[in-house]
Amino acid sequence: MQNTKSYSWWSREQRPYTFAEKVADSIVHLLGLIGAAAAGSILLTLATTQTAPDAVPALSVYVGTLLAVLGISFAYNLWPVSPVKKWLARFDQAAIFLFIAGTYTPFLAVIGGTPVGMAMTTFVWGASLIGVALKLIIPERFGRLAIALYLAIGWSGVLVFQSLAQTLPETTLWLLLAGGVTYSLGIIFHLWEKLKFQNALWHVFVVGGASLHLWAVIDCMVIHRL
Incomplete structure (x- = not known):
């Protein structure tokens, strides 16, 4: 039997995931990918043709x-x-x-x-x-x-908050903050490896944070420039 300690840094599994856990994680990833591809395409199309070509x-x-x-x-x-x-x-x-x-x-x-x-x-x-x-x-x-x-770089934006607040729409700032909080809370589940469905739950927070930040980009680059 392979020694778990020899690959624990990259497997991130203290226990084997069940089939149901893998299915749930797959669904979360697929929904995230489909949503990101669709929204990202719309964002780039509108920015290129109308609101923010630069x-x-x-x-x-x-x-x-x-x-x-x-x-x-x-x-x-x-x-x-x-x-x-x-x-x-x-x-x-x-x-x-x-x-x-x-x-x-x-x-x-x-x-x-x-x-x-x-x-x-x-x-x-x-x-x-x-x-x-x-x-x-x-x-x-x-x-x-x-x-x-990850957290230090992710939250480093507070160092230039004043400059961003003077430039970005208020709704964009709130969406950025909400996304950062969502990512940070999700780390609880990322570390809680013994919890059932912890990996899927962690990725729910990842997709949630990414979705909020994607909406912030759309809000800033498209909605407020129409």
């Missing part, structure tokens, strides 16, 4: 990282324990860093011409790329410290 590069980065993180997560979480899953784990955890930076990109683009905006963009992408490198090269030594870094 922001299309930033929006493309955002939508691309959103689909990547959901797609890689789907593949990793549903793949059986094997050498392939071990590699998927690296990409799954690295993609989270890219997604955090990608989510910030459309909003930082709005204040991108300012010293604050440029400094924040440099910090977010710099820290995220360092996280990507660590997860790809030495993931077994990074461990759950990555969660703290």
